[in-house]
Amino acid sequence: MAIDVDEQQRYFHLTAGESSYVFQVIEEGYLAHWYWGPAIRPVGQVDRREMLIPRPFAPSVVPDHEWLSMDTLPQEFPGWGRGDYREPALRVRDSKGNRIVDLRFAGYEVMQGWPGPEGLPHLIAPSDGECQTLAVRLNDPVIRLDAILYYSVAHNLNAVIRWVRLENRGSDRVTLERALSASVDLPYGAWQFVQLTGHWGRERHVESGLLRGGVHRVESVRGTSSHQAQPFLAIAEEGVSETFGAVRAMNLVYSGNFLAIAQGDSYGGVRLGIGIHDDTFEWVLEPGEFFETPQAVLVYADHGLQQMSHVFHELYRKSLGSHGWRGRNRPIVLNSWEAMYFRVNHQDVVQLAKVAADVGIEVVVIDDGWFGDRRDDRRSLGDWVSNPEKFPRGIKGVADDLHALGLKCGLWVEPEMVSRESRLYQEHPEWCLGIPDRSLSEGRHQLVLDLSNPQVVDWMVEWLGRLIEETGIDYVKWDMNRHLSEVGSPVWPPSRQGEVYHRYVLGLYRVLEALTGRYPEVLFEGCSGGGGRFDPGMLYYTPQIWTSDNSDAIDRLAIQYGTSLLYPVETMTAHVSAVPNHQVGRVTPLSTRGWVAFSANLGYELDLRKLSRQELDEIRQQIRFYRQMRDLVQHGTFYRLASPWRDNSAGWMFVASGAQEALVIWINQWAEVSGPIRWLRLRGLDPTQDYRVVDVTQFDFGRELGIWGGDRLMGQGLAWRFDRDFQAKAWYLRTREFHEGERQ
C-alpha cells in the first residue's frame, strides 16, 4: 500500500518508492510532521516526546500543554498568528481585518489515482504503478476556512506530490495573502542548499552552500519563473555530490511568480516551503468560493543529486504532458533565427529547407519576422498575418513547399505580447496589462497582453487555432520576450487587482490547454528569450523548450548540465549554430557543437547554404548518427560524470536496454600544455558484464577499442588527454549479448 492510515492514532504513513513520509493528528487536532526520509515500515509510532520539548518563550495554544507550541511543532501546513514565528504556509485576512488562521484536523479520504488542481498543469498518474492520493481536510472554525491537503504517491517512485484546496465555507469574505503548495519541517541537521540561478544567456547554473539561520529564499517576481531562478530548492546533507548525500528537493509545477524557502530555525531545524510568491499575490474568497494551488513535487533521494535527478526525470517523462507528445521521439529541427534573423522570406526559407532536407533535418522552423511589418523588434507583435512581400503565397504556401520536400513546417509566435506599433494596439490599447495613470514600461519595445482578461484569452485561442488550421503547420515555437511590470487589469475590481499575476498564468494555461488539446499532433516548443520560463508548468504543454539564447557550445555545457538536475534531456532543445558564435564570438569545432546539441534534443540554427561540402557532410553524419542513437539519448538514463565548474570539462552518459548499452560524451573546456591524462569514471553499467567500447567521436562506429568489464569502466573509467580547447570525445558501449544489428 502506498498510503497506510492508522485510524486510531490518526497516523498517516506514505510510502513513495524508497522513501516514506509520515505525519499525525495530535492533541487539539493539529497536524504534526514526523518524518520524510528513507523508507521505513509502518509499524510502531513516533513518540512525540522525542520530537517536542517545552522551550522558553514558546507560547502554547493550550495552557497546560507547554510542549504544544506552534513555535516548535513540526507541521504540515502552518498557519499564522498562533505563536509560530516561522514562515507560514498560509496567511489570510478575514472580513474584520484579522490575520489569524488556525487549522485543525477535520477528516481525510484515500483515493485511487492522482487528482489535480483545476485549471493548472498537473502530474498524471503513471499507468505502471499503484497510485494513490490522500486528502486531509483541515478547518479553522472561527473564519470557517477549510484547507484540503493533497498528497499523491506512487508505490515505485520517491516523490510526494502536494497541493492544497482552500474553501471558504463561512458567510464572510476571506482574503488569501499567502497560500503555499507545500511546507515541511525537518529536524536538526547540517544542511546544504542546492539551487539553480542565472540570467539571460546563462540559465540554471548550479549553486550550493551551507544553510545558516534565517531565511534562504529562491524566488521570482518577474511574472514568469524566469532566467534568474528556477522554482526548485533542495536541502541536502553537507558534502552532497552526484552519488553521496541525502537530498530533499521541491519543484513547483508553475510558470509564474514563485517563492521557495528554507528557514533555519532557532534549534537547528529547517522549514521548507514552496508555492506562489506572496509579494505579488492576493486572492479574494467570497462565501462558497475556493482556490487551488499549483502542485509541488517533493523528491527524497538517499544517494545524492544523480538519484534526485533520476526521480524527477522518470516522473516528468511518465506523468508530465497534456497531449500526444509525452514519451514520443522528438524531431531534428532547423531554426531560421540565427540564419536569417528578421529577414525570413519564402524563397530563402525554401532554399535553406532544400539543403536541410538533403542533410536529414526533419522540421524547418520559421522564426521571428514572418508577419505584419516585422523588420525589427520594434513593431507588429499582435498582427499575426503573414507579410505578403516576404511570403507571397502566405505561410500555407511555404508550408506546402516544405511538406513537398518531406519536411515538417514550424512557425514562431509570441502571442502574449503586443507592439505599440501594431494594428492590435491601436484597436485594443485596453488589452494590455497596466495601471491607470502610470506609464507603461517597455521591454524589447513591447507591452504585455492582459491574459487575466477572458476576452483576450478567447481571441488568442481563436487566432492561433485559425493559424494552425489555415497554414497546416506542424510545430509552434511559443516565445515570450519580456518580464511583467505595472501589473493591473481594467477587468478586475480594486479588491481583486492582487489576483492579476496569477490570473495571467491561468489565462496562459487556458490558451495552451485549448490548443494542445485541439491539435495533439502539433508539437509546441516553449521559449522565453531562451530558457526564461523553463519549468514543469510550461513543460506540461510544451514538451520541449529552447534552453537558452546562448547557443555557444561551451557555455551550453553548464546550462544543459544545470537544467538536467531536474529535467530529462529531451525537454531541452539544443542547436548547432555558426562560428564565430553570435553571442560570445567563440570558435568551436563543428564536431563539438554537434556533441553538445546531440546531448539533448538535436537541432541546427545556422545558414546551411553558407557551409562547405565537407561541413555539410559532417552535419549529415551527425544527423544520421543521432537517428541511430535517438532512443538511447531521448529515453535512456542520464548520468552526469564531469562538471563544467569543477572538472574543466563536461562529461555525461546515457544508459539503456537494461545497461546493455551506453553512450558517453565528454567535452573539454581549456587545453593545458602537456596536460594530464584524464579519466572519466562511468556509472550505471553492469559490473558483471563485459562491454565492447567503440570510439564514435566522428559520429560513426569508427574504431572498436576493445572489451572492458563494467566493473573496470566504473572503477577506473575511460582515459583521454585533451590537447586542444573545446575538443569532444565520445564512446559507444555495448555488452556482447546486445543485439549486434541494433544500432548499426
Ligand code: DGJ
Ligand atoms: C528570442 C528567442 O529565444 C530566439 O530564439 C528568437 O526566437 C527570438 N526571440 C526572436 O525574436
